[in-house]
Amino acid sequence: MIRPFLQVVQLYKKFGDITALNNVSLAIYPGEILVILGENGSGKSTLAKILYGLYFPDKGYIKINGTPVIFSSPAEAKSKGIFLVSQRPQLIDDMSILENIALFLSTSPSRGLRKKLSEILNYLGMAIDVDKSVHALSYTEKQLVDLVKVLLAQPKLLIVDEAVTYLPRELKHKFLNIVKGFATRGGSVMYITHKVVEAAEIGDRFAVLRRGSVVGVFEKGVDVSTLRQAMFGSEEYLTAITKSPVQRPLHKTPALSVENLVVFDEYGKPAVNDVSLSVRLGDVVAILGIAGNGQKELGEAIVGLRKVAKGKVLLNGDEITHMPASERVRRGLIYVPEDPFREGVAIGLTVAENMKLFSQSRVSKEILETAIRKLEVSPSNPLISVAKLSGGNIQKVSLSRLLLNTPRVVIAYSPTRMLDEKSRVLILRTLQKLAESGSAVLLLSEDIEEAVYISTRIGVIVNGKIVKFFEGPELESYREDIEKVMVHA
Ligand SMILES: Nc1ncnc2c1ncn2[C@@H]1O[C@H](COP(=O)(O)OP(=O)(O)OP(=O)(O)O)[C@@H](O)[C@H]1O
Ligand SMILES: [Mg+2]
Numbered sequence: 151m152i153r154p155f156l157q158v159v160q161l162y163k164k165f166g167d168i169t170a171l172n173n174v175s176l177a178i179y180p181g182e183i184l185v186i187l188g189e190n191g192s193g194k195s196t197l198a199k200i201l202y203g204l205y206f207p208d209k210g211y212i213k214i215n216g217t218p219v220i221f222s223s224p225a226e227a228k229s230k231g232i233f234l235v236s237q238r239p240q241l242i243d244d245m246s247i248l249e250n251i252a253l254f255l256s257t258s259p260s261r262g263l264r265k266k267l268s269e270i271l272n273y274l275g276m277a278i279d280v281d282k283s284v285h286a287l288s289y290t291e292k293q294l295v296d297l298v299k300v301l302l303a304q305p306k307l308l309i310v311d312e313a314v315t316y317l318p319r320e321l322k323h324k325f326l327n328i329v330k331g332f333a334t335r336g337g338s339v340m341y342i343t344h345k346v347v348e349a350a351e352i353g354d355r356f357a358v359l360r361r362g363s364v365v366g367v368f369e370k371g372v373d374v375s376t377l378r379q380a381m382f383g384s385e386e387y388l389t390a391i392t393k394s395p396v397q398r399p400l401h402k403t404p405a406l407s408v409e410n411l412v413v414f415d416e417y418g419k420p421a422v423n424d425v426s427l428s429v430r431l432g433d434v435v436a437i438l439g440i441a442g443n444g445q446k447e448l449g450e451a452i453v454g455l456r457k458v459a460k461g462k463v464l465l466n467g468d469e470i471t472h473m474p475a476s477e478r479v480r481r482g483l484i485y486v487p488e489d490p491f492r493e494g495v496a497i498g499l500t501v502a503e504n505m506k507l508f509s510q511s512r513v514s515k516e517i518l519e520t521a522i523r524k525l526e527v528s529p530s531n532p533l534i535s536v537a538k539l540s541g542g543n544i545q546k547v548s549l550s551r552l553l554l555n556t557p558r559v560v561i562a563y564s565p566t567r568m569l570d571e572k573s574r575v576l577i578l579r580t581l582q583k584l585a586e587s588g589s590a591v592l593l594l595s596e597d598i599e600e601a602v603y604i605s606t607r608i609g610v611i612v613n614g615k616i617v618k619f620f621e622g623p624e625l626e627s628y629r630e631d632i633e634k635v636m637v638h639a
Pocket of ligand 2: 194311541
């Protein structure tokens with residue numbers, strides 16, 4: 151019989167009153183992909199962090215090839231071949247891609263490494279310059295670089311925590327192929343994801359965590375409905391949203407318009423190249439694009455975090471192209487940034503302090519509690535530091551700015567990236583409701599599915615240009631066309 155590469159034996163981990171892991175026992179075999187599923191806050195990242203030596207369990211232990219081990223640092227985990235690609239990319243912003251990888255591998259940024267790295271990025275179809283500073287990359291690009299970095303370290307157990315969420319099918323396919331190839335050659339993979347359908351495609355076995363306990367282990371071939379039932383107790387949440395609703399724009403004049411916008415990246419190259427679009431009150435317009443094609447720069451230019459080189463941005467008919475970001479916020483523009491950890495929240499502050507920071511007016515206890523309840527932030531204690539929340543719950547705190555003010559225009563960038571299916575529906579429904587009650591919503595995303603769910607119009611951005619708009623009540627039926635334009639144009 152094959153011996154597991156790694157076993158976790160009766161792990162317990164508490165944080166104050168919260169039991170993050172409750173008597174978790176699992177085995178991971180060589181050559182298999184074990185998927186870990188569970189709703190936001192169910193203990194997935196805590197498990198990953200214990201295996202990687204970042205957290206110490208309260209009780210229980212780990213066995214590697216049958217031998218009990220206790221890790222007190224990632225260095226020890228790495229020395230046993232255990233590597234983690236975390237939910238939050240672990241890269242040094244001020245260094246280039248190549249320098250980051252060299253540092254991680256404790257080697258020099260040699261020509262050999264440069265070649266290897268370029269090859270793997272080329273295979274993935276990512277034309278990123280390896281000398282580019284990490285600072286200039288989008289969240290998804292950072293995740294990819296992080297994954298490549300860890301693969302180059304030749305792990306025995308690769309733990310992927312929510313790191314490949316929103317790649318377009320083709321790129322994701324290639325990526326998953328790399329991961330599968332790694333498993334075929336005898337490597338073990340622990341693949342943490344919220345995407346039940348994707349999980350079912352890639353996994354050899356499935357362990358479902360619920361409130362820190364393993365509530366089921368399933369074999370390949372299990373249907374997604376069973377997995378959803380185990381994760382959430384029911385599948386009812388799926389019906390909470392109507393797909394592609396026909397929404398009548400309420401006003402003729404756009405609330406937000408962008409005219410012939412040109413925005414440069416850090417290197418002086420046009421990242422946004424002659425983009426025009428408009429969003430009316432009541433509209434949800436999505437701009438879809440693969441990471442690195444300009445939607446990051448477009449969003450930042452609209453909200454005033456990046457300089458506009460040419461063209462105009464208008465809010466409610468007034469030109470705001472060169473206005474300070476704070477003035478745009480005062481005029482009713484609300485921005486939900488892409489990276490909740492770095493830009494979305496002040497990680498050292500409490501949930502309540504963050505919400506007060508986001509709000510334009512005084513936040514009463516009632517408003518605060520209502521936002522927490524509506525977004526189902528867990529734990530629901532407003533006095534807890536945001537650093538103590540799970541990834542998905544941190545994103546929810548970042549999203550709470552949608553409910554604290556009455557936004558005229560919302561710019562939301564990948565607002566559901568870290569959310570489980572149920573919370574994702576909740577947020578998409580929230581954006582839909584905002585539009586229904588008269589806000590204009592611009593969704594910047596890499597996720598076709600969420601765009602076709604709630605948008606009235608979808609533009610696809612490639613190399614800084616919007617190459618095509620899709621419109622109409624049946625956007626769902628354009629899914630494949632949209633993907634083709636995103637990938638091939
Ligand atoms: N450092 C910490 N201090 C206090 N509580 C923590 C800490 N890390 C995690 N927790 C709590 O432990 C529970 C499990 O969190 P964990 O991050 O493991 O969830 P998760 O399943 O990865 O969720 P998500 O899908 O949102 O990433 C949560 O209630 C979280 O608030
Ligand atoms: Mg997590």
